[in-house]
């Protein structure tokens with residue numbers, strides 16, 4: 001396994017649409033292992049392949065708490081088959097938008113069809129943080145970032161600050 005460099009905004013790569021995976025083979029499993037290690041190293045709860053520069057429809061997630069046993073989840077070619085109209089608000093962050101946090105509304109529950117680490121077809125009924133996180137990750141597959149949901153003014157401010165300084169130790173809520 002290897003820790004990869006996480007691409008940060010502004011970078012056109014993050015705006016690419018990721019392509020479906022035809023088979024979950026050795027190469028895809030190696031990619032998922034590297035993504036998971038990269039995500040854990042960065043203290044994230046999810047990561048899409050495009051964040052390490054690979055335009056494949058692959059996501060890894062782990063919502064377990066620090067003290068808990070690790071609980072990795074792997075999603076290949078995920079599709080949302082159903083979502084409720086009711087939304088919930090979470091303060092989101094993104095490893096590709098470091099140190100910026102903002103409230104985002106998303107459907108409270110959704111059903112996701114996907115292939116797992118072994119290429120087996122699975123269905124997940126997600127709610128709470130799981131639903132928020134999977135939708136955040138699936139946005140990455142379409143080249144969408146959470147800052148795209150903010151007002152134009154806030155988004156411009158975030159991108160401007162990100163492009164100016166490389167080291168921002170602060171936590172900035174927009």
Ligand code: GNR
Pocket residue numbers: 043044045046047048051090091092093094095096132133136137140
């Ligand atoms: O680590 C992450 N935390 C998070 C918090 C609220 C909503 C979404 C996320 S995903 C993010 C990791 C990341 O950038 N995944 O793409």
Ligand code: NI
Pocket residue numbers: 093094095096136140
């Ligand atoms: Ni993200």
